[in-house]
Amino acid sequence: MKPVMQLLHFGYQQAMSCIFPVAIFGTLFLSSQIDWPFIHRYDAILLILLGVQVLMYRSGLETLDEIKVICVFHVIGLLLEIYKVKMGSWSYPEPGYTKLLGVPLYSGFMYASVASFMCQAWRRLKMDMTGWPGLAASGLLGGAIYLNFFTHHFIPDFRWWLTALVLLVFWKTWIIYRVRDATYRMPLTLAFLLVGFFIWLAENIATYFNAWKYPDQHETWQIVGFSKISSWFLLVIISVIIVAQLKHVKAGREQKKKD
Template identity: 80%
Template structure:
């Protein structure tokens, strides 16, 4: 259930790769479906208004990154569409937002808590540096491995506590980053297979996305966790004041 929105994205991409949508371009149809799914999730109570705000923020963050990366030639969206901005379909931001949606859903369903959170200053500065590195590594050296080392250092004492029915478990937050990053990499392979977007080495024929992309998703997941964790912190403080 926590993966409902990501499944909607990849399911729509898979279906539209087999059956062409009537009366509109594929990218436009995918955007329309995802807007409808988000509306239904909100109306049914599967997502709260605060979670919708987080998803919206992450959609914007992802869309800005997509526009920049497509401009730099990192990947492309080869199909036409009316809802493309600077060569990027607007639905693409939802692929990033789906990570935030998953984080919000799983946080609530598994009644998650964290111990040893480093604080918004340390976490926020690290998240900002990670996001900036996605842009700057085209012009200056890539600091992803230095940032990864910083992640392990900053979050070394941070553990996730989660509940499954009556049992309580915990794991290091950095391990959770890696696990989620791995599954996003698997989803990325599915999306590129169904021509959701295309990397330069996939122009002639589809091939597996390089495993080094797991490190990129590992770092990107951290940004979503920081945003969601801060939302939960603010909301908890708001509830206590009532």
């Protein structure tokens, strides 16, 4: 009976951590089914998601620190979206007043939702890490991964070399998480892969409801290429590096206050 209760509790905490991602994909679905008479769909999505963020903060579902992290990811994601749209990787074909260089401002929330999930899961499951490689190694690797998303359009794509470096840098790093009175752990790289896979599934849902379109989806929708899992795998690493480093900094400050 205990394993069942543990699984149910773990599932509940994961579900609560996914409130903002679920709100995003729910909004994408519902907005695609409505004929908006007085506002463009992209603009409506932005207003709805801003409202969701305010409600989550005011209700205590998200803390001020988590909101700050989400804002950082919104900017990081929006910059990447602007560049990728300019390079023709995908497009946002619908009109909207809240578009910047062809990219609707709500798109940054899709990246921010990853940060929201990680922050919430970290807090709810009382997560920690062992074998963290430190700011220098993780920061340089995260920067190289982010830069590669831009540079692979005009120089060779180094994603597989970067993936090998991820395995090397984080091979001793484990996530520790707690479910009720029990403590569990898993390799951090496995967590990267699992989250990347589920984001790829979500990406298929998002493109199906016209959140954006890849070049091969303009005529008719088709499944997003499996190679995108590796892209999300690497992007998740950037997210974890930022969140984990901020958590370590905050923990260090709190410890100094106690001392």
